[in-house]
Amino acid sequence: MVGLVDSLLDSCLGLRVLATSRETLNAAGEVTWVVPSLTVPHSRQEVAYTHQELEAYESVRLFVDRAHQRKPSFELTLRNGQAVAQVCRRLEGIPLAIELAVGRMGVLSAEQLALRLEDSLKLLTGGRTADPRHRTLRATLEWSYELLSEPERTLFRRLSVFAGGWTLEAAEEVSSGEGIEQDDVLDILSKLVDKSLVVAEASPGVEGELRYRMLEPIRQYGQERLQESGEADATRDRHAASFLALAEKAGPELRGPRQVMWLKRLDTERDNVRGAMAWLLGQGVSQTVARIGWALWLFWWMHGHFTEGRQWMEEALAKGSAMPASLRAKALFVAGTMADGQADRQSAEPLLEESLMRFRELGDKLGSALALSGAGLIAVGQGRYERGVALFQGAVDLFLEIGERWGASVNLSFSAVGWFGRGDPIRAKRLAERGLELAREIGSPEAVCVACHAGTMAAQAEGEHERARGLLQEGLALAAEAGNETNVAYCLEGLAAAAASEGRLERAAGLWGAAEALLEKIEVAAYIYAPDRSVYQGQVRAARACLDEAAWQTAWTEGRAMTPERAVEYALSKEAEREPPPLVAVPEQPPHDEPTERLTAREQDVALLVARGLTNRQIARELSISEHTVANHVRKILKKLGLRSRTQISS
Numbered sequence: 001m002v003g004l005v006d007s008l009l010d011s012c013l014g015l016r017v018l019a020t021s022r023e024t025l026n027a028a029g030e031v032t033w034v035v036p037s038l039t040v041p042h043s044r045q046e047v048a049y050t051h052q053e054l055e056a057y058e059s060v061r062l063f064v065d066r067a068h069q070r071k072p073s074f075e076l077t078l079r080n081g082q083a084v085a086q087v088c089r090r091l092e093g094i095p096l097a098i099e100l101a102v103g104r105m106g107v108l109s110a111e112q113l114a115l116r117l118e119d120s121l122k123l124l125t126g127g128r129t130a131d132p133r134h135r136t137l138r139a140t141l142e143w144s145y146e147l148l149s150e151p152e153r154t155l156f157r158r159l160s161v162f163a164g165g166w167t168l169e170a171a172e173e174v175s176s177g178e179g180i181e182q183d184d185v186l187d188i189l190s191k192l193v194d195k196s197l198v199v200a201e202a203s204p205g206v207e208g209e210l211r212y213r214m215l216e217p218i219r220q221y222g223q224e225r226l227q228e229s230g231e232a233d234a235t236r237d238r239h240a241a242s243f244l245a246l247a248e249k250a251g252p253e254l255r256g257p258r259q260v261m262w263l264k265r266l267d268t269e270r271d272n273v274r275g276a277m278a279w280l281l282g283q284g285v286s287q288t289v290a291r292i293g294w295a296l297w298l299f300w301w302m303h304g305h306f307t308e309g310r311q312w313m314e315e316a317l318a319k320g321s322a323m324p325a326s327l328r329a330k331a332l333f334v335a336g337t338m339a340d341g342q343a344d345r346q347s348a349e350p351l352l353e354e355s356l357m358r359f360r361e362l363g364d365k366l367g368s369a370l371a372l373s374g375a376g377l378i379a380v381g382q383g384r385y386e387r388g389v390a391l392f393q394g395a396v397d398l399f400l401e402i403g404e405r406w407g408a409s410v411n412l413s414f415s416a417v418g419w420f421g422r423g424d425p426i427r428a429k430r431l432a433e434r435g436l437e438l439a440r441e442i443g444s445p446e447a448v449c450v451a452c453h454a455g456t457m458a459a460q461a462e463g464e465h466e467r468a469r470g471l472l473q474e475g476l477a478l479a480a481e482a483g484n485e486t487n488v489a490y491c492l493e494g495l496a497a498a499a500a501s502e503g504r505l506e507r508a509a510g511l512w513g514a515a516e517a518l519l520e521k522i523e524v525a526a527y528i529y530a531p532d533r534s535v536y537q538g539q540v541r542a543a544r545a546c547l548d549e550a551a552w553q554t555a556w557t558e559g560r561a562m563t564p565e566r567a568v569e570y571a572l573s574k575e576a577e578r579e580p581p582p583l584v585a586v587p588e589q590p591p592h593d594e595p596t597e598r599l600t601a602r603e604q605d606v607a608l609l610v611a612r613g614l615t616n617r618q619i620a621r622e623l624s625i626s627e628h629t630v631a632n633h634v635r636k637i638l639k640k641l642g643l644r645s646r647t648q649i650s651s
Helices: 002-011 058-070 078-090 095-102 110-115 117-123 137-146 150-159 168-175 182-194 216-229 232-253 259-268 270-282 286-302 306-319 325-341 345-362 365-381 385-401 405-421 425-442 445-461 465-482 485-501 505-521 533-545 549-561 564-572 601-611 616-623 627-641 646-650
Strands: 199-202 210-213
Touching (some): 078 095, 078 117, 110 117, 137 216, 150 168, 150 216, 168 210, 232 259, 259 270, 259 445, 286 325, 325 365, 345 365, 365 385, 365 405, 425 445, 445 465, 485 505, 485 533, 505 549, 505 564, 601 616, 601 627, 601 646
């Protein structure tokens, strides 16, 4: 083919050849354009897609079009829309796979299709009239597989062990061995990319790094071939060993200045870590699972993976009756810490007590300090502040003794929360400042964020609202960068309270609404840095009582509808830092011919922007609210001020 194309191009001036192929022709002057899969609905959208949103995706439009041909009565509805989205997502937008899936619509509903995609190769078969290699997805993949060289087949099979993708370094560690030298992996991997069996794309976790993955149906086929080859167990053992090494390398880094980079890396590799742990537990290697849990507990904690972390450790403890004492103590600590994150303190307390006892017997000072810290959090969460601060102080002493400044910093901050609960804001402030100073020295974003939140409590108690806002905004920015949505929510709550204290009640309602929605999404049950929720509840009640109910509900609903990213942007916006000047001075006893209703803070904001000549759309963008809400505010302003037009507002 290449020779023919070259001959034609040489002999025919101005000739252009458009060719489709599973790989490039490598002809002179060839320009490659990779045909991507169809666009698919995102898997992490927290709310259900609307009919209109779904039809914006190419894969959904193909599904609906083919479903109409197969079943004319089919309609995309809110009820079946999420199932259609799941089918398209699981099939990764592969047109043939979607076509074959829709072929089952005569006997299966969209919801049933979505449930049966665990084995997509078995489900996706076509009719008798199709080209033989297009009658089933497996036939298509077998045709492509048979065209590979033996080293390409070997690497293809072994790469299917990865879940969620892999790096070049991981491929070299896991896939090299019999038949493939480590130095040859890059060349063979490049050929699989050229043949469209592997996708190369920018890594979401490490800037400037390429990451590789297989589309899910292709990976399922590769796993079948891996199992048939007789090398599946050895490959999975190497995979587990690789991710154990990654976890143990990440553990210390999570307590230092490179914390954010490692959090992103671990988030990217989360499916691979899960796969490794599941394999190890299935093989009865519980002690290795305990090692991974000990290395990753802070990642699980910061990203709110309490349920997952607890389940892994409880299963490891249940299956590891002969587990070495050191690893058992570590697994107990992680299980107890995750249970505390779920607010299951009744289960968490004995786990951490046993962990502490075992660590002390072993002379493990790091383990003892961490267990003391966990026990202190439980005590403070139960309102036993005196016990909590004593445990935190013991943890601080041990951390400083072994030179673990991260642990000392966060426990100074925890201790500040405890002393605040005991009614001593002066000591709380001193401890929070020590914790913040130490956190900044080591450069740990999480430690700084915790110290900022602790310092805020003392600052607010002393009426230092500017300092409190500055600390909260610093903590919010760091929490957002680290992907710690729990701390993001805490900081949003704090900034809402600050706004309420300044009379910016609609802004406060919006921030509280955003925080509430975020905490619901991540299923936070324990409020580690503010365990007394009565303070929060009292603040919300007081602010709500001072604002028109309709305005409160509007602002609260708008806040709940914000994405976490938008809520952070809104909370940190410079416009929000300035107190809006009053629009008009309203006397205590206004003349009978003047309006008697005061403008709310948000109405003053809107009125000032109207006076500047902004349209409703521009005001909505400026204040991060909907155009409909702006229009309602304008109507209320005109009514309250007794005006008839927007131009009168500016005058």
